[in-house]
Amino acid sequence: MTALADLREGLRFDPATTTAFEACRMAQLDLALEDPRVVSVEADLGDCWGLKFRESMPDRFLDFGIAEASATGAAAGLAMSGKRPFLNTFGTFALMRAAEQVRLDICYHRAPVVIAGMFTGIAAGFSGPTHHAIEDLAVARALPNLTVIAPADAVQAYDATRAAFAHNAAVYLRLGVEPGPQVYDAHEPFEVGRGRVLRQGDRLTIVTCGVTIVPEVLMAAERLGDVEVVDMPTIKPIDRELLVRSASRTGRVVTVEEHSAIGGLGSAVAEVLAEHAPVPLCRIGLPDAFVKEIGDYAEQLRRFELDAAGIERRVRAWVS
């Protein structure tokens, strides 16, 4: 049985337990079986679903230990010498601890490395602020030659991983870590740079991205009524055409993301709207502060009003 068959079976029978990161790992395994250039570069997170790769292709599984800068430089070197590396590590350590190596070794050289960032947002609830990634999109968006993608669920994560590989460029995938509710029912070709209207509406557009958050927004939208929901998995390059079309029609835009309200999806949307379709905008994200509270992910989302009820409250408060 191929990894893809495993994944599809997992999705069909137990969507509640398949995570975006696991789906990304499955896609990597499928791609490695199809393409001998694929290698997995690790920074001591191999036991987070990387074991299958290590077992089946030990000579293509390179663990650099707890040394993200070293792993990132090595991934860039492998890419420059004709391999197709996936760099599997914490989103925060890839884009902040190893920011210089991502910038100069990968981006400057246009090295086709796919950075699979896990534990993004505040999903690392028990590990605390050291492991949260709430500024990663801001860093990633500012780096030249880097494409930035935050899939909405495990199904899209699988498709986006394959698309990121086919894109043949440096890509940052933002994958969270917890299993989130399914948004997409079936696999479909993922188009880099294209958003998707998940729900039609006339009074307001909500633009969102990422595991857990997109399904929470959809639930909030059900309660809010006549609102449009746009899934914007590619944050860079962003789908300007879709944004302008929707905003011009509804006249109001809300962005929702599990990231600092500074520099992420909300900022990307604000840049487009200010220049091409100025309408009132409300950015919902995490406050400009370290998340010092330790706790379970669901509790954290409630605390920061990023669950459906919280999003509904914040949208209603802004509209009224």
Added chain:
Amino acid sequence: MGAAMAAAHYRLDNLVVIVDRNGIQEDGPTEEIMALEPLADKWRAFGWATVEVDGHDVGELSNVLHEVPLTWNRPTAIIAKTVKGKGLSFSENTNTWHYGHLSADLKQQALRELAAQGTDGGAR
């Protein structure tokens, strides 16, 4: 590495680093995943006065700390050899305890095991 060089360069002989050397990282034994040995020689090569102790022997650690600086004008590295997750059946020498948390049940089990050993887990 930069900090280790700077400490020796500026002769910080009131600086002590205690390395918790349990030999295990998340993916497995350090020597299999990313070898650290010879660790003491690496610290010495960077200009640090270096000793190895049993990290679970607080008396031994205390003796070394009272003798600091071991060498005038050199910072001190104490490599404390330890066992990851020591003293509990479910955590000892287990790489997944790199990121383990105690559930309510495991906490009770831990307290029972420590009581049975007649120890408070080494906290004196």
